[in-house]
Amino acid sequence: MKKHLLSLSAFLIVLGTASAQNQQQLEKTFDSHLSSENIGKTIKELTLRPHYLGSPGSKEVAENLLAKFKSYGWDAEIATYQVLFPSPKVRILEMTAPTKYKAVLKEPAYKEDATSGHPDQLPSYNAWSADGDVSAELVFVNFGLPEDYLTLEKLGIDVKGKIVIARYGRSWRGIKPKVAQEHGAIGCIIYSDPKEDGYYQGDVYPKGSFKNEFGVQRGSIMDMVIYPGDPLTPFIGATPNAKRLAREDAENLLKIPVLPISYHDAQPLLESLGGPVAPEDWRGALPFTYHIGPGKTSVRLKLEFDWKIVPAYNVIAKIKGTDYPDQWIVRGNHHDAWNPGANDPISGIASMMEEAKSIGELVKNGYKPKRTLVYCAWDAEEPGLIGSTEWVEDHVAELKQKAVVYINSDGNGRGFLSAGGSHGLESMVDGIAKDVIDPQTNVSIYDRLKAREIVSAGSDKARKDNMAKKSMSISALGSGSDYSAFLQHAGVPSLNIGFGGENAGGEYHTAYDSYDYYSRFGDPGFNYGRALSQTIGRAVLRMANADTLPFEFKNLHKTISSYVTEMISMTDQMRESTAVYNQVISGNNHQLAADPAKPEKLPIPKAEVPYIDFSVLQNSLVKLESSALALSERIAKGNIPGTSLKALNEALYQAEQSLLTKDGLPRRPWYKHTIYAPGFYTGYGVKTMPGVREAIEQRDWKEAQDQIRISADAINRLAEHLNNTTKLAQ
């Protein structure tokens, strides 16, 4: 440690030049203050009691984090918002026919898991379910996705007036009740099938890491693809005096009762179903023949919630930048959890606090970031990204002016680097990934990730392509954590970073996401917690110290081009396959091939797919390419006058805002980014170029053509912005 400090002092003298060597030395020192053991201690400390939004435990955690930030030398405060939050009062699920069964709805305590019997535990439920007392026949709807309802239609099964049971998986959970409601269902049960999440995957808890028969995945079903955050205050911060919607006017709340259950509770219901045998891809791993219903099986679902306005405590900590105090490097992770939340979110927040501690040490030893660091521990992420969304909405103008980047993390685990976000930052992430060492293999986290991509590739061609790759690709971001408001609403360049892939298990959103679980199965030794601090810490320090911010828009151009190519080919493919589909129908083939003993509705022809004009989009990409190239060449040349730097950097980080559209996406104006959004029918899953892509997928050709123009305008704005940025460097 001493040696590092000496080197540090030596380099601090020349920090003004921000040379690569100095930055490297700074990062080495930064690393020296990171302790896996301490990360483990933080996780243990913050998971002693349940700490969901509005609970005493949550306030305790927020105050603990506040005190920690202060003790590390940060300016810290708690920013409180007043937000709606339903907690369960009545939860009854009963099968009333053909036999009686009353669902357990309870996860038992285990001696191997110290916090599993905590009296503060939040029962299993889906936040934002409607209140209701409904009784009806039960229908199994597989994963509850739009394509599953096409199968039901083919089989002549209507869910109108029925209660549906869907299994978790293949989509964000909120899609299932949303689609059920669209089809007229009056209630929705979501269960974890052991096929996706239970004994089929591996030994169950507490023997192994997978979901046992009683485990229940809690979670929000707010329709956050419309807008996330407090349902009563879209577009504005949920300050005490904010103008609030009536709850029934909140467009992102469903109208039917929804309850998640275990496979122990699902088994008697599913096993008793009559009706047709479920198609092969509808079958799970429970030991009986899956049927769809309806018929002999009826259930009653009664749910009541306490709909309270509760305080959400965001902890905001800052270290002021010396040169550019109004350029903010924002970093965040939520702190609220459904219960102990050792993985989700405490593993992430423990790494973030370790970064904060280490940066505090650097500052105590004389380091001064050029830009302001803003570290945020969000409350109320679980019910719908509420803490971060309210803060962004409350400070949106300031953030558009000042926020250089938002770097998010959430649950973290053993395994491989996973990074998504704004493609203008792809080359920076690539550089970092090549500098951080994987704790298990002692090669870089880039090399390890690349090895896995090579080994797990689906074809020899993909394997060869992966071997030939020289840099890392980052994914596009959908939703599911606190970057949404920053990136998709405010246009702040964002990253979401974590490790995982070797921590498979079933603890997610159950009472067993505990320290005992996490230290056995999540990240034993907490070394990936340290790796996360190293990775994000580098991003923070590099952006805080850079003379010229490490944006590279050539990558963005390349990525958007690939999306456009993909959509053109998808449209051609749809045209071709629609023609074949219709030809198969007109040849009477379905009727002849069908099994007369299993009557099914015959498919009907689809409208032909027209040719779409992508040229404005293609032309905008030509402009973007040359403007990105010119900017890149100018920056590479160096010798940018010191007086230009502030404005140049501002232009660089504000560039992403050119991609926002004033009116937002069709039917969801809160989402303003033309390149990245959560899918309307995937939820967490991203749809890139969502306006165009979803219109094509929904076969709305008029809207597709409109959205092509809107997206092309956005790309043209970005090209123009980059041209102006290049001029600033003169």
Place this chain on the structure above:
Amino acid sequence: MKKHLLSLSAFLIVLGTASAQNQQQLEKTFDSHLSSENIGKTIKELTLRPHYLGSPGSKEVAENLLAKFKSYGWDAEIATYQVLFPSPKVRILEMTAPTKYKAVLKEPAYKEDATSGHPDQLPSYNAWSADGDVSAELVFVNFGLPEDYLTLEKLGIDVKGKIVIARYGRSWRGIKPKVAQEHGAIGCIIYSDPKEDGYYQGDVYPKGSFKNEFGVQRGSIMDMVIYPGDPLTPFIGATPNAKRLAREDAENLLKIPVLPISYHDAQPLLESLGGPVAPEDWRGALPFTYHIGPGKTSVRLKLEFDWKIVPAYNVIAKIKGTDYPDQWIVRGNHHDAWNPGANDPISGIASMMEEAKSIGELVKNGYKPKRTLVYCAWDAEEPGLIGSTEWVEDHVAELKQKAVVYINSDGNGRGFLSAGGSHGLESMVDGIAKDVIDPQTNVSIYDRLKAREIVSAGSDKARKDNMAKKSMSISALGSGSDYSAFLQHAGVPSLNIGFGGENAGGEYHTAYDSYDYYSRFGDPGFNYGRALSQTIGRAVLRMANADTLPFEFKNLHKTISSYVTEMISMTDQMRESTAVYNQVISGNNHQLAADPAKPEKLPIPKAEVPYIDFSVLQNSLVKLESSALALSERIAKGNIPGTSLKALNEALYQAEQSLLTKDGLPRRPWYKHTIYAPGFYTGYGVKTMPGVREAIEQRDWKEAQDQIRISADAINRLAEHLNNTTKLAQ
């Protein structure tokens, strides 16, 4: 009926011209004598009691069939062979650790199934298991195929000295103990997993058609890919005085005990296994985490058999041909069954007897086939195609001289036409498929099959290709029924024809393959039984009456060409993928991508794939193409002198023998066909151009090159033969 008979008389007068119109009228009359109801009656009558080889029931069935043939006006006799057949004396399977469990090994009787409790029932066992009493640790080997042992090796698990448990599926059952024995296992258990064969597929018997927890698939594990038939008399008929091998010298008998069990009996064994969690594609549908073992689970397997020489009764019935009595149209189906055998084989034999009855009626009304009809009801198919093989071996010289064709059927059910065999007969099958009407849809069985191929195609390209097709393709034959000795040993052009695909269930080789089951789930109304009689009856009558036999070798050339193209591309593909495979290894990617918590052996590089010389094969195909074309054109021209017809036809049906090779396939000289054979590691599954293809698959490049030459010689012989045939028509 009367109207038809009148028309018939009219056409019999002109039958000598064998015009298409007359043939059509004959077939219409033939159809008029076929009764679905009567087929159902025959099935019921022949399934009243178990009738496996050597049982009193089997003798009864043979005598019943003999009497039927005679009553229909056929010359019929029983040809008896003396063959080895083991029946079970002792069957014990116990788990001895970690807990005790004694396997039930018994299928209960159900009131819904009248014959399910018959006292003559043959217990569940695998014929040709060795005697043995072994105790060892248990290892789960998935489907027990060579690739599963590669996975075991990767996981560091050796089955040497262990007892393995494999699930039914993905290969002929006999491959599983064979590969287990090759790897040093001392015993093998085969069970039906509900994933492939049980509740996962649908409702179980007697509620539904799928295998219930007690059902056991019996069956032979004779290594019939070496040679089928009586193990003691390869190459020769098992006549009373035939020279017999000692049992221990029979190369197609395994040396380890093998027992099939139900999933009820498998569950406690599999559930108790320790060791690594089974990879995803190893997991079945039982409700626990599948582990591989070995370790804490030990079992004892004790099996003793009564190894007796028993009589096999083949029923052979003839109607002598008028013009060419020494040209035989041979038709067969076995009559022995593991128990009642309503589907396997009685549904097939009932259709065959219906043909025999109808042909008898035609003959009574004056019809005289030009060629001799030989109808055969084989005994001892189930233990290893024994009845048919011994008969063929006993008459091989005569068959090579006289047999025009062998047309086989076996179990039959509701659904779609399935036809395989010699591609020289493909166009004949195509013509028939377009003439027979599907009983459920009233279009031709060709149109219905084509519709299914279109609807179930895996890609738009395949759908379009299928829609564009104008004729039916027949598949190549592997093994699994009585055509093997005819086609693959004697070179008699063969066909195997049946219906199915809408009769899915779990009765196969259980005690529940009964009339009660079959009339509910197999072919309710027995209309596909009648369709089978119509289809095969047409083949028999067309070949019996034809002036020039309907062989078309252009189809054969096209088919062999496609095999060669496929093998060339497979070899190129292996070369490319081996290079990539080795490159992935040399880049250290497996080591970096591996989960250190789950140690696995790293893969080692494979030898590079050399370029192989396929040119002799390609040149032989050029010759075959022109010779087939010339012959086809000559026949199409017509006006063949009556004096040439006998020799021409003989040359046509003997052409297939050119494709035999004197020495047979490597390591299995009994199999002499260079184009069709059962796969050495697939069993029932065909390997086309087996000598070349299996050498490539096994990466034996020297043998591949040798086999290319041998196959090219065969094809050149065929081309030469066809040239000579064309000359005969002058």
